[in-house]
Amino acid sequence: MKIVADDKIPTLKGVFEPYAEITYIPGNSISKEDLKNTDALIVRTRTKCHQALLEDTPVKMVATATIGTDHLDVPWLEQAGIKWCNAPGCNSGSVRQYIASVLAHLILEGMVPAATTIGIVGVGMVGKKVAQLAHALGFKVLLNDPPRQRMEKSDQFCDLSYLLKHADIVTFHTPLNKRGQDATFHLFNKDTLRQLKKGAIVINSSRGEVTDTRTLLRGMDNGHLARVVLDVWESEPDIHHDLHQKVWLGTPHIAGYSVDGKANGSIMTIHAIAKEFDLPLTQWQPQTLPMPENPFIYLEATDEPGYITAAKAILKTYNVSEDDARLRENPQNFEKQRGSYPVRREFHKWTVVPHAQTNSETRQILKDLGFILK
Numbered sequence: 001m002k003i004v005a006d007d008k009i010p011t012l013k014g015v016f017e018p019y020a021e022i023t024y025i026p027g028n029s030i031s032k033e034d035l036k037n038t039d040a041l042i043v044r045t046r047t048k049c050h051q052a053l054l055e056d057t058p059v060k061m062v063a064t065a066t067i068g069t070d071h072l073d074v075p076w077l078e079q080a081g082i083k084w085c086n087a088p089g090c091n092s093g094s095v096r097q098y099i100a101s102v103l104a105h106l107i108l109e110g111m112v113p114a115a116t117t118i119g120i121v122g123v124g125m126v127g128k129k130v131a132q133l134a135h136a137l138g139f140k141v142l143l144n145d146p147p148r149q150r151m152e153k154s155d156q157f158c159d160l161s162y163l164l165k166h167a168d169i170v171t172f173h174t175p176l177n178k179r180g181q182d183a184t185f186h187l188f189n190k191d192t193l194r195q196l197k198k199g200a201i202v203i204n205s206s207r208g209e210v211t212d213t214r215t216l217l218r219g220m221d222n223g224h225l226a227r228v229v230l231d232v233w234e235s236e237p238d239i240h241h242d243l244h245q246k247v248w249l250g251t252p253h254i255a256g257y258s259v260d261g262k263a264n265g266s267i268m269t270i271h272a273i274a275k276e277f278d279l280p281l282t283q284w285q286p287q288t289l290p291m292p293e294n295p296f297i298y299l300e301a302t303d304e305p306g307y308i309t310a311a312k313a314i315l316k317t318y319n320v321s322e323d324d325a326r327l328r329e330n331p332q333n334f335e336k337q338r339g340s341y342p343v344r345r346e347f348h349k350w351t352v353v354p355h356a357q358t359n360s361e362t363r364q365i366l367k368d369l370g371f372i373l374k
């Protein structure tokens with residue numbers, strides 16, 4: 001059996017070697033020539049898997065170690081009889097931690113959660129976790145997800161226009177879809193900007209094309225948008241210079257890059273390939289994953305509200321402004337920064353040691369966020 005794999009998928013190296021010949025290639029340079037004798041292709045978002053790459057190759061399965069599938073031409077793969085799979089939910093906890101870090105900065109600048117409404121557009125694996133996070137910190141939450149609303153006939157969802165009118169923070173967690181009634185390409189555009197509450201904050205960690213660059217620029221220039229946070233960009237890694245200069249926080253598509261999120265993506269991919277090709281790896285797990293040097297957070301005596309203590313704890317696990325600073329210093333190293341990302345572990349790998357005076361409300365918030373409490 002022959003496999004071609006993106007060379008930046010962690011924990012993959014050594015796993016298939018006893019059973020298959022595997023070649024590792026940078027994702028954006030995998031070519032038809034590389035796939036001449038290949039049975040399975042393992043990719044990330046950097047390999048466009050369409051007819052031009054795969055036609056007349058023996059590839060039987062394409063597995064992407066990501067949730068997003070906009071780099072796969074799914075209708076073509078299906079009509080060509082090539083199986084495909086992704087890794088649903090693999091990095092949803094990681095994106096939740098990213099959003100938590102953004103909210104932590106806002107809280108430490110004085111934002112009061114109980115007086116702030118977060119509008120979540122796209123309530124799938126990520127959106128649900130962001131909603132749980134926002135509730136845990138005490139924010140008011142609005143949810144928009146027309147596909148789920150139609151299917152579940154639930155009244156927990158609202159229209160996008162209602163959400164835009166009432167939310168102080170709007171965060172996008174939809175897939176990128178260019179066609180159909182739920183198309184999300186430029187979902188945030190000049191018409192949606194017009195409906196948005198003045199002074200709102202927009203966060204996009206879904207796909208760059210979900211928020212129109214010109215609209216974001218216009219919104220920031222005329223003061224309609226108070227702040228913009230972008231992890232994803234139209235035409236990344238070549239990001240728009242002015243947009244990058246103007247956003248409050250700008251990061252190189254790393255919201256899903258916790259060690260946990262990356263490992264989940266690899267594990268799901270390995271299991272799927274093993275199942276399809278009958279390899280004895282369907283239960284495979286990594287032996288160890290890197291940990292932060294000191295995964296303990298010691299709380300001090302304080303009478304501050306629990307959400308402030310929680311915000312400080314969140315930033316000890318992951319401070320989004322460090323990723324922002326790296327990209328600001330070297331925007332041309334967008335891909336390089338993704339390829340050599342520091343160790344980031346999610347809340348459940350951190351132990352919070354409360355002070356004797358830490359009250360029960362604060363302890364509950366920290367537990368709800370997923371911290372281990374000693």
Ligand SMILES: NC(=O)C1=CN([C@@H]2O[C@H](COP(=O)(O)OP(=O)(O)OC[C@H]3O[C@@H](n4cnc5c(N)ncnc54)[C@H](O)[C@@H]3O)[C@@H](O)[C@H]2O)C=CC1
Nearest residue numbers: 068122123124125126145147173174175182205206255256
């Ligand atoms: N920046 C990063 O590192 C990461 C980015 N992502 C992006 O975030 C997206 C969401 O991730 P998950 O929640 O795991 O995917 P998911 O598939 O579990 O959830 C997507 C949700 O969006 C909803 N949706 C679809 N069209 C919509 C529309 N027009 N308006 C509102 N909602 C709509 C769907 O019904 C679904 O509930 C991914 O497709 C990917 O593009 C995901 C993980 C990491």
Ligand SMILES: O=C(O)C(=O)[C@H](O)COP(=O)(O)O
Nearest residue numbers: 044045046066067068091256
């Ligand atoms: O899972 C997704 O979808 C994402 O956007 C990933 O976080 C991007 O991951 P890579 O393609 O860089 O592995």
